[in-house]
Amino acid sequence: MISKKVAVVLVIIAVILATISLAYTLVNHNQKISTEAPSSESSSGSGKVGVIVNPPIVEDKTQTP
């Protein structure tokens, strides 16, 4: 036979343990590792075109006699 006082003590212990157990479970369940990282949406690059234009050659159209 369990006395009334012992039953009350058991209830208190049960409530405390159940609360700790529940809290521990919830905390672990909600743990998340953040793996998000910023994404790069665009990129650009450049290239160069070069040319050297010399002055036109003037044709000598003079005629020697």
Place this chain on the structure above:
Amino acid sequence: MAKTKNDNNGWQIVAYVAIAVIIVSLLVLGMRLTGYAIESTGIVRVNISSTAAINFTSNLINFGNGTVNPGKPSATLESNATAAVDGDWTWTAQHFILENVGNTNVALNLKTNQDATGFLGGTSPAYQYSVNDYNTETGSCGTPLVTLEGWNTVSTIGTDICTSFPFTDANDQIQIDVRLVIPSDASPGELSDTFTATGTAI
């Protein structure tokens, strides 16, 4: 007397329920704290960021110096050739090579700093480019928006040239050639301009 017996039975039940709760709680806490469990699962998570990145692996086209042949209205220089038509420029065949070095497909836009008149001057100059799949990498310019392997006039505001420029190694490079028509009355001197390609993740 009957009431006292019922009270006792009630407390007995409460006590047994409390004992059961204590046992379950201790089991749960014990498994959590010691790591011991009948069945356990682990999850590995990894997130690979999407990165748009393009690069000119060949970024210079230099035609060198030359003159429009006397009596000709203009000279034509194409970078994938080696000599001018109606001019005395000579060079080694050269191209821009553009590579998708990121890990996502991109839409490709191409622009120049100057148009033909600004770059070359003179009467009826032309400044054009041609987009080709580089080497054997067919399909590098997916759903092209310009004429592939044909001459297209440059744009200073930008032209969308490829709907999809893939990142897969088998087809992640395109070749861009340049064509100049230099009039006989073009501005003499050292002329240069810049092509800018922009890739936007799709």
